[in-house]
Amino acid sequence: MEELASRNKIKFDKYRLKKLVIALLPLVALIALFVAYLIILNANDYNVSMNLKTLLNQSIVLILVATGAIFIFTLGQFDISLGANTLFAAVIGTLAYKASGNIFVLFLVCIVVAVACSLLNAVIASIFHLPMFVTTIAMLSVLTALATFLIQSEGTASGTSFSITLPSNLVNDLSAIDTPAFKISVVVIFMVLMIFIFNFTKVGRKMKFLGGNQNCAKLTGISVSLFGIIAFALAGLGAGLGSSMTVVYAHTVSTTTASSIGMSVFIAIVFGGMPINGGARSRIYSALIGGISYNLMTNILFILFQSMQGVRDGLVQVISGIFFLAIVFVASINYRSKNLPR
């Protein structure tokens, strides 16, 4: 019996260790990627400070959009229109800023437009009883088309591409907030707010429950439509802030702005440790860790494949895809091991 007790204690310790390792894995991956990035930058004589600034700008937008999107993914839903939403909000925000010259208007318009577009997804899905994913596909096309039309009609041509660029006086005004301190503050405030809603309010708790089992949630008196709408509204808030920050650092909007963010958000939050099916084990910090890790990974790959200009973008996407599949596979092994009968 003593031998059995000792064996069980070892097993228990192993179990706790395994849980801890799984929980820490995304953070370890982030640190490893960051160290690798610094080594590669130095080895290739890149300007480290400039590249870290670029990484910050890239990550800020992805983290903001992904943080809001966590609420949608928690429900087991997927919004493919987030990139188009960010682009459209950025276009309208830029036009409003150009017209008013007021930075506050830029932020307000970006947020209002993104939240409105996101809500439209949920409301249409709710009214017509469609899966939310279906409405987001339609919204992706509509918003991309509208943004392209506005950029072409209101912007200027450079070769074959069009963009809306801010005049220099407005760029100067933006430089006051185009600082790491401001951007990091925005991310911190937004994340704290979202963590609070997600973990410490009835809204967050019900969303996680709903994502775990929709049938059970309904039979516990939780409204699927209402919490779908709230999730999309919060995702819209993230997209609105993300689009504002894009304008702040880029000073221009083109048809390729935020074009791949819809897919990047998905990869990033899974990279950050978010369960693929959402539910109770969803975590907001997945957006932070995953957002930075994803950009680190793509930046590293871009440097490694710098000599293969013609195929570099495609190659980076293929490798990102393989990484994504590997992460999903590892996560699913962990999930299956918890599904054993007793």
Add this chain to the structure above:
Amino acid sequence: MSDFSNRTKGELILEIKNMNKSFGPVTALKNVDLNLYRGDVLGLIGENGSGKSTVSSIAAGMQKADSGEMTFLGKKWSPTSMINALENGIGMIVQESGTIAGITVAENIFLGNLNQFSRFGFINKKELYKRANDVLRQIGIDNIDSSMIMGSLDFQSRKLVEIAKVIMKEPEVLIVDETTTALSQNGRKILYGIVDRFRKENRAVIFISHDLDEIMEVCDTLTVLRDGNIIRTFKKEEFDPDQIRLSMIGRELEGDYYRSDYEHVYGEKVTISLQNATVNGHMYNINLEAHEGEILGIGGLSHCGMHTLGKVLFGAVKLDEGEALVDGEKIKNEIFATKKKIGYVSKDRDNESLVLSASVKDNISIAGLDIFSIGNFLVLYSKENEYVKKQIDSLSIKCSDSGQIVQTLSGGNKQKVVFGKWIGCGSEILVLDCPTRGVDVGVKQAMYQLMVQLKQEGKTIIIISEELPELMGMSDRLIIMKNGRIEKEFLRSKDLSDAEIIGYMI
């Protein structure tokens, strides 16, 4: 499949030696030894979490043991999967649904073997459906068409398809894990017929059930497990319900099992009612009232409409005609029902009453968020922990801590979590659809005592069940449904006999 034509009764067919298994911190099996002989129907019985499903699922290839050896037909047995085990002679009908919802019945039955219907890369669906229908009809299932989508079937029909899927392979050892609770009388008849055929053909069966009467009737020998240990094996002539119960729980059951009184006493106030309630295809012109402090039983065969009735009372199924009322107000939907303090325990526990991937705490606290939140918004963790601990303690839920994932709990403890969810939030009306399905005798008794306590507190309890002894033992009034209509109402009485009631059910 191997040739098994020479089967000798009494020959050792499956031997399990010194088997150990743990799930994280929880030890499920401790040095278990088990022998199974040809022509034998071996019953496994024990409390929830005793290790019955674990030992049998290891033999059936669902999971691996941590240590120990298995020998099947004289050779070392180490199946790589359930399909591998079934192909080589051991098939298992699992406790919860073991089928895939999004494909047809036929595709489920021939899962992994669809190539035999393939011509030039295309499946001959006509042949597939015909063969699958033949399989279903051979074991007496005549109300399921194999072209139907699995997800469109009810829980019992899904279970019958699963039985067909396993039996089709004609395994040498059949493991039936807590299956009969999902089946109606007719479904059980089909399953008992299969078990009997296996016995006569000198194959072997491991039969797991919490129903002592059933297991004593069906099995030739009975092995009792407790906390992952084999406690005792009884031969048929040694079967004694009291001795078996004692072995199972390690102590005498104290207090009453069902209610000890035969009074039908309850308050005058009608708490919940149905008026001419009709759901086309399921139930017609149902009129009923339940009162404060009343246990109202609703019984019948599985398809009599009683499960739909339960969902109607919770607002989860819309009425085509008539009204469902709580305190005189129309029950609009599930949200309204919970606001009016109605709780609903579904028969399909894993799909409709629990979030399996969430913790015990998450599942219990979700219905009581209003109780421990400030300003109807902010959740207070300390109060939540107290709230959850109270439910875990009062219902004696066996878990390592409140953070344990519900998926890893035994069936009875899962059901206790569901009870904790609805009792903790102060439900005044409880609609319990098959509340003791898959629950062992000790937990059953605790649940019955809890129902009596809730009745005494003035709560309304509606028990929907296919278990007549349970309904007769607990109900103040018993309503029997047949073909979607109320057939008969009985008042609680010492003289009530199951023979009389069954007459109105069939």
